[in-house]
Amino acid sequence: MDRNRRSELLARANSSELTAMAEAFLSRRSIAEEIQVVNPPEVGMVMMQVREPVCKERFHLGEVVVTRAEVAVAGVRGWAMRSGTDRETTLAAALLDACAEHDVELAAEVQALCERTADRIAADERREWEELRATAVSFEELD
Amino acid sequence: MNLAIDPEARRMPAKVAACRFDALESQAIFKVMLDTTSRPGLILDLPRRIVDRIPSALAPLVVLADVETRVHVIDTPTFAWSEAVTSATGARPAQLNKADLIAVPADGREHLTSIFTFAHPGSAFSPESGARLMIGVNDIRSHGTSDSAGVELVIRGPGVEGERGLCIDGLTEADVNAWRTTNSRFPAGIDVWLTTEAGRIVAIPRSSRLDVVATWPTQERK
Incomplete structure (x- = not known):
């Protein structure tokens, strides 16, 4: 799992799961003594880009509220941005990102959390699609 | 809930x-950048409290x-500021030829000719998407004197009535030639701010000749 994918999944992971894992990592002396909050969580707006499906061009949909944070563990930086205003969960996500970069053993735990998140998102999307399927309309395309 | 992080560790570097x-x-800072860009070659000063805090060449980039x-x-x-800049701004670090914003400190001009050559000029x-460069130099004056070093330029174009002279200690003729080549396909090109340690700043946008x-x-590059 590359870092982009991990960041994407940490941004959508369940809040309680994230904070529980962050607390567990912080109970380790090797993490607690080496952590540095580089950027405390802060709330702001970022422009959301969407790629339209016809010409595949990006356009600006609008601004969304996000929270971002950055931490370092033994000098290894971790970063997270999540939609919404939940500061501590964003800080937890940044901590998990740093730990995953810093320690192979912790990286496996973070990856397992990310995989559970990916499975949940896929299941949610399948469920939503099942609800929408009844109203879907198929068009034939003319070249 | 709050994560159990030592308050000292929560203090920003x-x-x-x-x-x-x-x-x-x-x-x-933005006002100074606008004023210098709209009057290429005009020497102004960055706010004192900013220059006391970070290297001058970083101020326009951070903004x-x-x-x-x-x-x-x-x-x-x-001069080790790249991590601090990306942390403070959220900007992504990039290779030179893919960067939107480039900062070169006064003691980092060794490869300035290459930097002018490889900075991304965008396209017509x-x-x-053309890059903006912020370059630290030793000194900026409006005209050469007997103790000058570097190059004396004449600037013409939008924002300049007739022509304006500029003497820059810290650039070589080879640097300027590479810069002119990169800016030869206007409207593609790079916009440049030159700054001194004392906070003097001058802009030379791509529209300037x-x-x-x-x-x-050239004085010892320091």
């Missing part, structure tokens, strides 16, 4: 804190950088 400007500071920009800050043994269809009228032995 000094360099990151130095790179975070409040609204008034950002506005003051323009955000999560949607890619930055390339040249680090040297005496996308001139806004540059001619070297005199050169002096």
